[in-house]
Amino acid sequence: MEKASINIKKVVLLAGALCAYWIGSGFATGQEVLQFFGASGTKGILAAIIFLIIMSYLTYTLFGIGQKKKFENPYNVFEYYCGKIIGQVYIWYSVVLVYAICVVMLAGGGATINQYYGVPTYVGTGIIAVLALGTTLLGVEKLIDIIGVIGPVKILFVAIVGIAGVATIFAHPGTLTNASKLMPTLGFKAASSNWAWSGALYAFLALMVSIPFQVDCGASAGSEKEARIAGLTGTVAFTVAIIFLTIAEVVYDKLIAGQQVPTLTIAKHISPALGLIFSVLIVVSIYSAVASFLLVTVRKFAKDRTKKFNIIAIILTVVATLFGGIIPFDKLVNILYPLAGYSAIVFAGFIVVKGIREKISKTDDMLDEAS
Template sequence: MENQAVSWKKVFIIAGAFCAFWIGSGVATGQEALQYAASNGAFKGIATTTLYSLFLIFMVYILYGVGQREQFDNPYDVFEYYCGKYVGQIYIWFSVVLTYGIYVVMLAGSGAAIHQYYGISANIGTYFVAILALATAVLGIAKLLDIIGVIGPVKILFLSIIGIAALSTLAENPGILVVNSELIQSAGFESVSSNWIWSAVLWALLGLIFGIAFFIINGQTCQSVKEARIASILGVCGVFVVNTLLIISEVVYLDTIRDQQVPTLAIAKVVAPFLAMIFAPILILCIYSAVASLLLVVTRKFAVDKTKKFNLTAIGLTVVGMFAGTLLPFAKLVNIMYPLSGYAAIALMGFIIYKEFINKNAFPYKASGGASVQNNAK
C-alpha cells in the first residue's frame, strides 16, 4: 500500500464531501450531539463522541477501501458482498427505506431552521431545500462531490465558531460546565440512551446503514485504496472536532437551548446577532448538501445518475419527501429514525467483521457480469 498513488487534492475533496454528508441536519442543528451525548452531561458526552469517532474510523477505513478496490456496478451491491444474496437483499431494501427516512428527517430539519430564524413557514422552507437538493442530485455524483467537498470545511468552520464562543464563556465561568452537566440530565431533552457507551455504539452504527452506499461511492472515485482510507479518516477527524465543540456549547448554554428545535441557531443568536445572520444560511447549506447526497444515494438504487430514469425517480422521491417532512416535529423524527438505524446495523457489523477478519472467502459475490469476486486484500 505504501506505493499507492495519493492525490492530496482528491483526499481533501473526499474528506470534505464526507463532512458535508455527515454534518447534515442532525449535526448542524445540534440535535444529534444533544440526544446522543450532551444530554448525559459534558464529560460523558465528550467520552461518547470520542468512542463514537473511533468506531466510525474503523468502519469508514474498511468501507472506503472496499469501495475503491471492488468498484461495484451499484453501490448497494456491498450488502450482498458482505451478507450473501438473501440476507444482502434484505439489507439493501432496509437501507433504501431507512436512508429515505433520514432524507425526510433532514428535510424536516431544514424547515425547522428556516422557520426558527426567518419566521418563514417551515413547510415552505422544506420545499425550498428539497427542490435545491433535487437540482444538485441530477447533476451526477462527480459534480455533487465537487460541490459538497467545498461545503464540508465551511460547515466545520462555522460550527467551530460556536464552540469557541462557548470556550470563552467557560473560561470566564469554569464551574458552569460541572453545574450544567448535572442539570442537563434532568432538563427533559430527548435522549437516545442514559448509558454513554451504548450511545456511542448506536451513534456510530447509525451511519453504517444509511451511509454505507455513500462510503462505497466515495471510495470508488479515489485512485487507490490508500487515498480512499486517508480521506475517510481525515473526514472523521473533522466531524469529531465539531461534535466535541457542540457538546461543550450545548452544556454551557443550557438555558438558551431549552425548547429549541435548532440549538445551534439559538446559541448563535446569543453569542452575536451578526453571527446568527451568517450562521442561518450556512446551517441551511449544511442541511442542503446532506439532503442532496442522500437523495442521490437512494435514487442510485433504481437508476444510474445522469439518465432520464434517474431524473424522473429523483423527482418522484423529492415530491413525496418534501411533504412527508412536514408531518412530525424535527426533534421527534430524529429520536425515532436515528436509533432504529443503529440497532439494525449491529448484525451488519458482525457480517463485515466476519468477512474482513475471519473468513475473507465468505459469501462469494457475483458481479453483474457474472464473475465471482473475492476479497483480495491489498
Template sequence: MKNEINILNIMKFAGAFIAFIIGSGFATGQEIMQFFTSNGLYSLVSIIISLILFIYFGSVIMSAGYDYGSSEKYRPYKYFCGNKIGLFYEYFVPILLFISVIVMISGAGATLQEYYKLNYYVGCAMMTILVLISFVFGLDKLIDIIGFIGPLIVVFSLIVGFDILIQNLDGLKDISQTMNEVRLTKAGGNCIKSGILYASYNMVSGLFFFTSLGNSAETRKEAKYGAIVGSSLIMLVILVMNFALLSKIKDIYKLSIPTLYFAKSISPLFGRIFSIILLCGIFSTAAPNFCTVCSKITKTKKYNKNIIAVFVSIVAFILGLFPFEKLVQNVYPLTGVLGIVLFTCIFLKQISGRII
C-alpha cells in the same frame, strides 16, 4: 504512482465524508444534544466510542470501495453481509435513506422558520426543490460540491462552539445537578449505547455513498486516510459543540436549533452566515441520500428517472412536514440498530479476509 498520496485529495474525501454525516440533525445541534449532551459529562465516553467506530469502519468501507467499487458485480451490502442479510439491506436501506431525506427537509423548514421567520412549509419546499435539482447533476459533481461544504461547516462549527464554551465555562461547574433539572430527549440511551448507535446509523445509511467516495480516490491510501481524517474532524466538532451545549444547557434544551441560537449570540451577522452554512449542511446529506434512493428505484431502467425523482420528492415533502425533533428522536435510533448488525458483518468479513 498509485502509492503516492495527494493531501488535497484526502481533504476533499474527508470533506465529503463529513458533509454526508453533517445533516440537519447534526448541524442544528439537535442530534448532538439527543445522542451525546443528554448524557451529561458521560457524553465524553460516547464521543470516544463513536470516534473509534467511525475510523475503523469508515476505513474499511472506503478501502473496499476503492478495491471493488468499479466492478458492476460489486454489491457492498452483499459483500460484507452475505446474500440473505445483504439482500435485506439492499432493499431496506433505500427506505432508511428516504426517511433521512424527510428528516433533512423537516430540518430545513425548522431552520428557515426559526431564523428567517419563513413559513415552515415554504422552507421544506425549498429544500425539496434543491435536492430534486441536484439529482440531474450526478454523484461525481455532488462529491466536489459537498467536499467543499464539509470543511466549511467544521470551521464555522468550531468557531461557534469554542466561543460559546470559553464564555460559559462556569456553566460546566454544576453540570451534574443541572442535568437533573432539565429534561433532555435521549435518542440513544446510556453513554455506551449512544456512542455505538450514532456511528452505526451514519454508516449503515452511508455505505453506498462511502463506497462511491472510495472508488473515486486515485489511491487506496487516499480513500483510507480520507475516512480517518473525516472521522477525526467530525468527532472533534462534536466534542467542542457538545460541551458548548452543556455549558448553556438551561438556555437551549428546549430549542429546535441550538447551534443557530449560539451563532446569533455571537453577532447577528455571524448568525446569518451560519444559518446559510447550516442549510448547506442539510443539503449535503439530503442530496446524496435522495440520489441513492432515486437511482435504486430506476436501476432497472424501466422508469423515467426524472419522473421518479419528482414523485419521490413530493412524497418526501409531505412527510417532511412532521415535527423535526420527533423525527430525530424516533428515526435515528432505529437506523442505528440496523447499523450494529452491519458493523458485526463487516468486522467478521475483515477478520476472514483482511480488507484494510
C-alpha cells in the same frame, strides 16, 4: 508509487463530503449532539471518543472496499458482506431508511425556513427540493465536489461555537464541572441513559444511513490508500465537531434549556451576526443532506446522469415534496432509528467477520507459497 497517488485536494473533498452528509438538520440545530452527547455532560466527550473508535474502523473499511471493488451499484456492498439473501434485506431496508429520512429532512427544511425567515413553508420546501434535485442530477462526482466544500465550512462554524465555550471555561475554570453536574436536572432528552452506549449507538446510526455513500466516496478516490485516508480524515473532523459542540452545549446549558435549536441560541448569544450565519448554515446543511440522501436512494435504481436516473430523481423529489408534511415523521423516526441502530450492529459484525476471514485466507495462501 502509492504515495504518488495521494491527492490532498481529493482527500479533503471526500472527507468534507462525508462530514456534509452526516451534518444534516439534526446535527446543525444541535439537537442530535445534545441528545447523544451533551445530555451526558462531560462524559459526552468520552462518548464522542467511543464514536470515533468505532466509526474510524468502519469508514476505513468501507472507503477502502469501495475503491478496491468499485461496485457497479454501491448497494452491492451489502451482498458482498452479508450474502445474497441477507444482503437483499439490508439493501431494501437501507433504501427505505435513507429515503424516509430524506423526506423528513425536506419537510423539516420548509418548516425551518418558515420559522427563521417568515417564508411560507411550501416555498421553503420547494426551494430546498429544487436545489437538492439540481445537485443530484449532476451525478455523484459533482455532488461530492459541491458538498465536499460545504463540509469543512460547517465544521468551521461549529468549531467557532465550541471555541466560545472553551474560552468561557478558561475565564471561569469551574464552569464545565458545575454545568456537567447540572445537565441531568435541566430536562434534556437523552438518546440513552448510558453515555457509552449513546456514543456507540450514534456510530451505528451514522453507519446505517451512509454505507452506500461511503462506498461511492471510496470508489471516487484515486487509490485505496487515498480512500482510507479520506474516510479517517472525515471521521476525525466530524468527531472534533461533536466534541466542540458538546462542550458549547454543556457550558451554555441554562441558555439552551427548552430551546429547539441550541446552536442558533448559542450563536446569537455570542454575536447576532454569527446567529444570522448559523441560520443560513442550518438551511445549507438540510439542502446538502437532502441532495446526498436523494442521490444515494436513486443510485439503487439507476446509474447517475442517465435518463432513467433523472426521471426517478424527479419523481422521488416530487413525492417527497408533496407528502413530506403528511407523514408523521416523529413516529417514523421512532420506529426506523432504533431499528437502524441495531441492524447496523449486525452489519458491523458481518464486516468484522469478513475481514477476519480474508486475513486468514491471505495467511494460508502465504504459507502455501512458502511451502
